[in-house]
Amino acid sequence: MYVDYVRAYTKAASGSALDRTGWTATTSPVNSTPANMLDGNASTRWTTGTDMVxxxxxxxxxxxxxxxxxxxxxxxxxxxxxxxxxxVFVSSDGTNWGSEVASGTGTDPLITISLAPKTARFIKVVQTGTATNWWSVREFNVYN
Known part of the structure; x- marks a missing residue:
């Protein structure tokens, strides 16, 4: 008589998005509505309103x-x-940023950035490329 044993493997959760209630955003250039990238509404966005530099x-x-x-x-x-x-830079006070904690090249409209665990209050994302398109962000999420 055979007895088959099946070992079930579960994939570890990739983390959940942090609750963005009360979070605020500032941008440069100042254009559009920065809060749109934190509002949970995919039909709104923040945009530079100018070519990427x-x-x-x-x-x-x-x-x-x-x-x-x-x-x-x-x-x-x-x-x-x-x-x-x-x-990507992080800061506890919004003034002292230190060295970048991540960098890369965007290749499509959904950029996922994995990094070693960081603890900070502020996150700064600097656009480093050049294009004749505007830089627009529909949603920005942070995960643990």
């Missing part, structure tokens, strides 16, 4: 220190409006 950025204030290891920058809906390059 290195140095454009947004800063998200999570209002308290949070620990996280993944970010997503959702630029869908305007398929060519994603950052061509990016650097």
């Amino acid at each position: 290195p140095g454009q950025y947004f800063i998200v204030d999570m209002k308290a220190a949070k620990t996280f290891n993944k970010l997503t920058i959702d630029c869908t809906g305007n398929s060519k409006d994603y950052a061509r390059g990016y650097q």
Whole structure:
């Protein structure tokens, strides 16, 4: 008589998005409505309103220190409006940023950035590429 044993494997959860209630965003250039990238509504967005050039950025204030290891920058809906390059910085006070904690090249409208666990209150994403498209962000999420 055979007895088959089946070992079930479960995939570890990839983490959940942090609650963005009360979070605020500031941007450079100042255009559109930065809060749109935190509102949970895929039909709204923040946009630079101008061609992409290195140095454009947004800063998200999570209002308290949070620990996280993944970010997503959702630029869908305007398929060519994603950052061509990016650097990520974190800060506890919104003034002292230190060295980048992640950087890369954007290749499609949903940019997922995995990083070693960080604890910070502020996250700054700097756009480092050049394109004739605007940089537009529908939703920005942080995960733990």
